[in-house]
Amino acid sequence: MITIAVTGASGFCGSHVATTAAARGADVLCLGRRPGPVGRHIPWDAAREVPDLSGADLVVHCAAAVGDPVPGSPAEAAMRAVNVDGTARLLEAAAGRPVVWVSSASVYAPGPGRSRVAEDHPVRGHLNAYGRTKFIDFLGDDPQGRMVLEHYARQGLDFSHLISPHGTPRSANLVDPRGRRFSFYDGRHPADLRLPRDFYLPFLERSAHVHLSITGHNQDMYEDVHRLGVTSSTDLHDWDGHNPHHRHYALNSDYVFLSAAAIHDRLDGVLRTIVDEGRARFVVATDGADGCHVLERGATRVRHFPAVRPERPVVDSNGAGDAFVTAFLHSWFEGRPLEECVLSGSVAGAFVCGSAGTHTEFIDLPGLRAAGARAAAEW
Incomplete structure (x- = not known):
């Protein structure tokens, strides 16, 4: 039986990788601060520690710090400690084992045709580290609805809506x-x-x-x-x-x-x-x-x-x-x-x-x- 080490197994991508690997008969080691959905938990603080990969045949690296820190801030340094330095420690610990490194679509520049991203797609101009928040809802074509739209526009919130003939709900x-x-x-x-x-x-x-x-x-x-x-x-x-x-x-x-x-x-x-x-x-x-x-x-x-x-x-x-x-x-x-x-x-x-x-x-x-x-x- 093959043993797969999955970092960040408690997260969105990592949990699916771990679950799928286990379903296909692999022995799964879940590395991170929290246990994954399956397998054995191996505690690992990516910002500080070299991971224990004992027994692993290959590694799928999904762990990452997310956010949109201010350049030069302590938060940006903390993100680098996980995403850059932590990955370097992982590669060192892998010692020749195969490593699959899962990145993010957020590294790619936004724009038309993003659903067909190729290897040569630009990796500059993205809005932030993990994309923007999107709001969708019904909204009335009435003064209350226009007030909402004006407020969202001032805040720079990305909001798409459909007109409800029943108007905008009040509070x-x-x-x-x-x-x-x-x-x-x-x-x-x-x-x-x-x-x-x-x-x-x-x-x-x-x-x-x-x-x-x-x-x-x-x-x-x-x-x-x-x-x-x-x-x-x-x-x-x-x-x-x-x-x-x-x-x-x-x-x-x-x-x-x-x-x-x-x-x-x-x-x-x-x-x-x-x-x-x-x-x-x-x-x-x-x-x-x-x-x-x-x-x-x-x-x-x-x-x-x-x-x-x-x-x-x-x-x-x-x-x-x-x-x-x-x-x-x-x-x-x-x-x-x-x-x-x-x-x-x-x-x-x-x-x-x-x-x-x-x-x-x-x-x-x-x-x-x-x-x-x-x-x-x-x-």
Whole structure:
């Protein structure tokens, strides 16, 4: 039996390589900071260590640090330590073994015809280290829709949309003096509204990850998401553990987030159902000032993590959950341990609570790193 060492086996590409190799009869060694989906875990910090390739016949190198660091910044140096220096240490440790080095389509220059990239395609002019974020949705041809488009244009966000004859959904929130809120749902879109496949599929085919809001009109995308091997995430908000609309998203996503507000008496059972009956690698239930609860696939118990102390007075919790998910996933895709991902999410959520929900104010990456370091000292 051949033994294949797969670096970065907990990531998007590496997990598929490891799973496919095992399915074809190979013995798989998963090198990295986190275990892969199959095989034996060999811990390896690519930024500092020479990997242990004992017993491996060949190596598939998928590990990489991702992001878009400022040139000359510490973040760029940290990325080089993994992607350049770490690869050099791996090649040295390979000692003549065959090595397959998996790169990224993001090194290629963007432009027309990118779906037919040849070996001589330019590798300059790319937008950032791993491409841009893409938003797609329905939007009304109304003042609210035009306000959204104008705001996205000012922020430079790449947004493609279809006109909904039902208009742009509104948002109404009630906030009490302690910053707690109640959101009203605008159900103007009919239950059978769907994003057409010929609209979303070209974007999906170029994606490494997709986050699906529980809006309903994207729920038929999962078949293509799974077929293409794209990882997915969702936020179930205050799901009660029963509503079939939310359940569809819960069981079809790889990374699941929700609020613990409606399931306190059934927390462990609901999280276990999501993992056991679905495909989730982990599920995170945020719990406000009580922190969050996390269940990983293969774990025997739900882990509790405390909240971080907000550094600003709490005035409005609107947007805290979105900020938590965004920062958590950002750290996750950087390859950081789950504990660090929880800390990042907690810091970002706490930051948002310090500003009124009628204003958009998210913590930036340098601020997240600095606040995370301060919070870690007492967390």
